[in-house]
Amino acid sequence: MLGILCTLITALAGISGVTVVTQSPPDLTKSKGQTVTMDCNLGTVTGSTARWYKQVPGGIPQFVLFFYHSHSTPTYGSGFSSPKFTSKHTSKSDYSLIINDVGDSAVYYCETWDSSASAAVSHLFFSLCSDSTLPAPAVTLFPPSSEDLQSLQVTLVCLVQDVSVGFADVRWTVGGSPVTSGVFTGPAEQQPNKKFRMSSYLTTQTSEWSSDKEFSCEVSAAGTSASKKMKKSDCST
Known part of the structure; x- marks a missing residue:
């Protein structure tokens, strides 16, 4: 067991x-x-x-x-x-x-x-x-808005949902390297299904995003983990 x-x-x-x-x-x-x-x-x-x-x-x-x-x-x-x-x-x-x-x-x-x-x-x-049988949280990573791309800085949003407990450790990496500067993670809020959700934001230079580096949001909670990765070329039409 x-x-x-x-x-x-x-x-x-x-x-x-x-x-x-x-x-x-x-x-x-x-x-x-x-x-x-x-x-x-x-x-x-x-x-x-x-x-x-x-x-x-x-x-x-x-x-x-x-x-x-x-x-x-x-x-x-x-x-x-x-x-x-x-x-x-x-x-x-x-x-x-x-x-x-x-x-x-x-x-x-x-x-x-x-x-x-x-x-x-x-x-x-x-x-x-x-x-260990608890499900992993659901992670969604949103790219910068079109308005952001016209400025010197952009913000990526990591939405974390269905967390089994009231706390999750959210970590960002850019180009494979951990980053803490420009990161803000909000408190957990309870969902109607009694699980929790939270949002984390990474603000960085527009040039970092334009260089097509890989951005990753990694979430750990209650012995489970999940992540999402994204780069500018993934969003090109």
């Missing part, structure tokens, strides 16, 4: 000029039922608490627990308790959230308070649990 895998992916959220909260390692993969440890470094915000939140796809964030280095045990939010969730620390700025018997799909936030800037800063952990 094929097992269920849970992949943890990280993305940074913060405020300019505020201490950055970081996580290591950048990703983890665990089978259902195993234990996952997510490490959170509070940066220069020492002596503060690490607060953890959980958000299921389509839901609102739920407070899981907070932990202070001088406390012997975490303080839990409603509906959360040990041994399913626990925490530890190795220094005044290094904390961990430990999840036993992992198995659901959720986004986990590590947050602290930067009193010097009067702002909360957080790090996001995308926990995606999936069965």
Whole structure:
């Protein structure tokens, strides 16, 4: 029988000029039922608490627990308790959230308070649990508009539909090389069929498109992947 895998992916959220909260390692993969440890470094915000939140796809964030280095045990939010969730620390700025018997799909936030800037800063952990039998998302790649072609920059649109979970990793390549500059990916939205859709945009120089390089939008979600490729000559009449 094929097992269920849970992949943890990280993305940074913060405020300019505020201490950055970081996580290591950048990703983890665990089978259902195993234990996952997510490490959170509070940066220069020492002596503060690490607060953890959980958000299921389509839901609102739920407070899981907070932990202070001088406390012997975490303080839990409603509906959360040990041994399913626990925490530890190795220094005044290094904390961990430990999840036993992992198995659901959720986004986990590590947050602290930067009193010097009067702002909360957080790090996001995308926990995606999936069965390998889930279908791959549907990917459609749209070329630049005729109006775009009259300007110095063009925009390609990658429409991702029928994603089984509320998060997908979208990556662009141009001429076989990964690109991140000029890329914007919007949040997932739920479709009437309870699956999710999202759009990603790549803005680049018109000369790049005119050189007939191959543009590719690659999507990974819940252990599945799909991609679409396109170049200018494919659109010629």
